[in-house]
Amino acid sequence: MAVKKIKEGIFEVGAPHYDRELFDELIPLPDGTTYNAYLIRTDGETILLDTVDPVKTERLMKNLDALDVENIDYLISHHAEQDHSGSIPAVLDKYPEAKVLTNKKCKGMLIDHLEIPEDKFQVVEDGEEMTIGDKTFKFMDMPWVHWPETMVTYLEEDKILFSCDFFGSHLAVSNLFVKDKKKAYLSAKRYYAEIMMPFRTPIKGHLERIDDMEIDIIATSHGPIYDEPEFILDAYKEWVSDTAKPEVVVPYVSMHGSTDKMVEHFVDHLTEQDFKVMPFNLTTTDLGELAMALVDASTVVIGTPTVLAGPHPKAVNAAYLANALRPKMKFASIIGSYGWGGRMPQTIKDLLKSFNGEFIEPVIARGHPSEDDFKSLEELADKIIKMNDGSEGVEG
Numbered sequence: 345m346a347v348k349k350i351k352e353g354i355f356e357v358g359a360p361h362y363d364r365e366l367f368d369e370l371i372p373l374p375d376g377t378t379y380n381a382y383l384i385r386t387d388g389e390t391i392l393l394d395t396v397d398p399v400k401t402e403r404l405m406k407n408l409d410a411l412d413v414e415n416i417d418y419l420i421s422h423h424a425e426q427d428h429s430g431s432i433p434a435v436l437d438k439y440p441e442a443k444v445l446t447n448k449k450c451k452g453m454l455i456d457h458l459e460i461p462e463d464k465f466q467v468v469e470d471g472e473e474m475t476i477g478d479k480t481f482k483f484m485d486m487p488w489v490h491w492p493e494t495m496v497t498y499l500e501e502d503k504i505l506f507s508c509d510f511f512g513s514h515l516a517v518s519n520l521f522v523k524d525k526k527k528a529y530l531s532a533k534r535y536y537a538e539i540m541m542p543f544r545t546p547i548k549g550h551l552e553r554i555d556d557m558e559i560d561i562i563a564t565s566h567g568p569i570y571d572e573p574e575f576i577l578d579a580y581k582e583w584v585s586d587t588a589k590p591e592v593v594v595p596y597v598s599m600h601g602s603t604d605k606m607v608e609h610f611v612d613h614l615t616e617q618d619f620k621v622m623p624f625n626l627t628t629t630d631l632g633e634l635a636m637a638l639v640d641a642s643t644v645v646i647g648t649p650t651v652l653a654g655p656h657p658k659a660v661n662a663a664y665l666a667n668a669l670r671p672k673m674k675f676a677s678i679i680g681s682y683g684w685g686g687r688m689p690q691t692i693k694d695l696l697k698s699f700n701g702e703f704i705e706p707v708i709a710r711g712h713p714s715e716d717d718f719k720s721l722e723e724l725a726d727k728i729i730k731m732n733d734g735s736e737g738v739e740g
């Protein structure tokens with residue numbers, strides 16, 4: 345049993361998953377994750393907020409037993425993704441009187457994904473306040489963090505925002521509240537980069553909506569929770585802002601060394617001028633680290649050789665990711681090599697279709713880079729530095 349008390353009558357009853365390695369069979373989880381669920385006792389009723397991934401149902405049930413929960417009146421479901429909703433059917437089997445409180449869209453998705461019967465639901469509206477016993481619950485729709493149906497709950501008397509995925513981190517630690525701020529910051533940034541970054545625009549609106557609320561605790565559904573909400577609110581405000589940092593991210597791959605030499609020369613030239621550059625060898629890099637670098641960087645330069653008339657598949661993957669994550673980057677370019685032909689640069693450009701910044705002329709070498717190619721790389725680096733300097737939307 346590992347129930348954690350937040351305040352009188354308010355408990356965390358979810359489950360850590362220390363050894364989970366991947367999410368969505370895609371996102372690496374170097375620190376595992378947690379599925380936080382919360383139990384609130386008012387002066388008469390019992391309310392469960394979210395559940396856990398189905399692989400951890402037993403743990404949730406043990407936690408409820410440890411608190412001698414004999415009856416659940418309401419089960420608030422913020423998000424239909426199964427890491428929070430997947431144990432709802434088991435909870436409803438054990439506590440058949442529980443009403444599932446959620447918005448209309450989430451209700452539909454819970455029926456679709458989990459076949460929960462229609463009569464189990466009570467739909468709540470955006471902004472609705474509901475008094476249950478001596479506590480007031482305010483429900484707020486927060487679509488696109490990161491699914492379209494997500495909502496959050498504000499517990500007014502205790503000033504706790506139950507934010508579900510919003511502000512979360514894939515970080516399995518035994519402490520309830522954030523202790524190691526540096527680690528928590530990096531984990532939350534990784535989570536933002538991989539999951540929330542494509543939705544920067546709606547997230548900005550959500551941050552504005554909660555800006556004047558009195559919040560003492562942000563209780564997320566992943567990772568340690570925040571008893572200093574400004575810590576994570578300030579971080580999010582910076583990440584979603586339109587202002588990029590003068591930094592160059594270089595995801596690259598090389599087969600026979602030509603692209604490798606070009607990347608090295610390009611990176612060295614930037615470094616000599618004290619301009620921040622972050623190369624990522626795509627054969628070994630953790631894509632989460634690459635995504636984190638994309639949160640702030642003004643510039644991305646993809647390095648790739650030509651394979652079967654196009655970019656190396658690992659560079660295709662990186663370009664696809666950079667396009668899908670919709671970072672705030674302002675400038676992009678390509679460096680690389682070819683043996684006898686192909687349309688590698690155009691294929692990369694086509695992949696970056698959501699990028700609406702400025703493309704800088706690529707530097708492409710035929711075979712081993714020549715002295716002229718190395719000079720062109722220096723010119724590309726100089727141009728990037730100049731374009732960043734004083735550019736609107738890039739930090740000065």
Ligand code: FEO
Pocket residue numbers: 423425426427428490491509565566
């Ligand atoms: Fe943690 Fe979107 O589920």
